[in-house]
Amino acid sequence: MITTRFLTICLFLLPVLASAQRYEFTHDDTLRGSITPERAWWDLAFYHLNVRVQPTDSTLRGSTEIRYRVLKPNQTMQVDLQRPLRVERVEQDGKSLDFRQDGNAYFVTLTKPQKPGQTEAVTVYYAGKPRVAKRPPWDGGMVWSRDRAGNWFIATACQGLGASAWWPCKDHMYDEPDSMAISVTVPEDLMDVSNGRLRHVTTNDDHTRTFDWYVKNPINNYGVNLNIARYEHWAETYEGEKGKLDLNYYVLPEHLDSAKVQFQQVPKMLKAFEYWFGPYPFYEDGYKLVDTPYLGMEHQSSVTYGNHFRNGYLGRDLSQTGWGLRWDFIIVHESGHEWFANNITYKDVADMWIHESFTNYSECLFTEYYYGKEAGAQYVIGCRALIRNNKPIVGTYNVNHSGSGDMYYKGGNMIHTIRQLVNDDVKWRQLLRGMNKTFYHQTVTAQQIEQYMIKQTGLNLQPVFDQYLRDTKLPILEYRSTAGGIQYRWTNCVAGFAMPVRVCLGESGPYRTIQPTMQWKTLPSAGATTLTVDANYYVLCKRVGE
Secondary structure, X not given: OOOHHHHHHHHHHHHHHHHHOOOOOOHHHHHHHOOOHHHHOEEEEXXXXXXXXXXXXXXXEEEEEXXXXXXXXXOEEEEEOOOOOEEEEEEEOOEEXXXXXXXXXXXXXXXXXXXXXXXXXXXXXXXXXXXXXXXXXXXXXXXXXXXXXXXXXXXXXXXXXXXXXXXXXXXXXXXXXXXXXXXXXXXXXXXXXXXXXXXXXXXXXXXXXEEEEEEOOOOOHHHOOOEEEOOEXXXXXXXXXXXXXXXXXXXXXXXXXHHHHHOOHHHHHHHHHXXXXXXXXXXXXXXXXXEOOOOXXXXXXXXXXXXXXXXXXXXXXXXXXXXXXXXXXXXXXXXXXXXXXXXXXXXXXXXXXXXXXHHHHHHHHHHHHHHOHHHXXXXXXXXXXXXXXXXXXXXXXXXXXXXXHHHOHHHHHHHXXXXXXXXXXXXXXXXXXXXXXXXXXXXXXXXXXXXHHHHHHOOOOHXXXXXXXOOOOOOEXXXXXXXXXXXXXXXXXXXXXXXXXEEEEOOOOOOEEEOOOOOOEEEXXXXXXXXXXXXXXXXXXXXXXX
């Protein structure tokens, strides 16, 4: 009989198992994942996405205006759009431009001289049937479904796949527009909910309506979304660190009563995360929680929700401690990404742990805020059963390749371990808040985050990062009992690993901090013959032959 625990693990690890297979990188991977010369010379300033959604034949038709700053002369621009969608034409200053297609990349030949310092624009027109999501949000694309009454219920989910699965863009995370306009035309009986604030709704003569949204802050590509349905809407105001924050909720009529109860957790989430991470990063754009036909995703200022209005992860506690059933996993986790993913964004998907490890740890911090430090620790430690240690957390750079799904639970436990090394909760909170302030609305590398934490803590954390992010081995504290006391050392670790750790003699008792290296050291034991490591450290402790 398959246990619930096993099903939970499988549900989370299917995308991990797929990515763990051997993979030979292709030319398409390089075009998608690298900062090509045709991308490097221009800096995104603004997008205006204008798209008509036709549910009856599952097609899209529209355009993206791309405004950009010229950094250095070049006459070729790379724009990305994934098959089976196609670019129909490209214009600059009203003139058609030539382009060639190479896989999912289009290379546009610009005729106007591109002079450094100037701001220019091109408009890319496109149409076709976008890829249909097979298992959103992991295997993403467009989701075409219907609500209980038979009305259309449509959404986008494209984090791993890329935003170019449904609209033309510069589909690399290193460069974000400063702001964005999103215009979505849908049948008149439907509503579109996208990112930012709704500025206008226009009723058209062809029995459609156009919803114009505006995003005032920088936004990453996969954070842009469409959510189309016959939504019910209500709103409230949260008094936050930066003043009044508008909260808007959009759900199917059949879910309204359940949602009005479950979504009361949103202000609680904001209170906890503003305490730990600093102000919500997008006050200008508000916060929305939107009902979708898939589990959920961290779309910036338009967080999507499909957790069936139950606490836990689809009603289950991933930690198996009970604490994960005290709150709604999708509300907490996906909203945590507003700080780690949407505010602080990786430049290369190989560093996706920056998003997922910190957001995984946000679940622990939420639990701690409301139920105490021990509860938070029990939660993150309980999630260790989901760690595989099958491949490094950091992926391969410049080919759009993320690392192991261990970026969630192992990454969260790495951060929890580092917190033990800091051993100062005030300083720890200042570090997290300072990180969100220092890298506010920025794209970053792993090195920037690691060096920031090293500098702020004053600790030599580099071997710790290398151990947990770039290796699969779990450090083992070996010990043996001798006449002079208990000898101990680190094994199964990277070179230079000398992380301090709290231990006690015997099975319980007062803890003390020791600093093992890969050489034997001796701890006076007063007759004790066993050593126990504080469970808050993600390491193994093993007695060896004497």
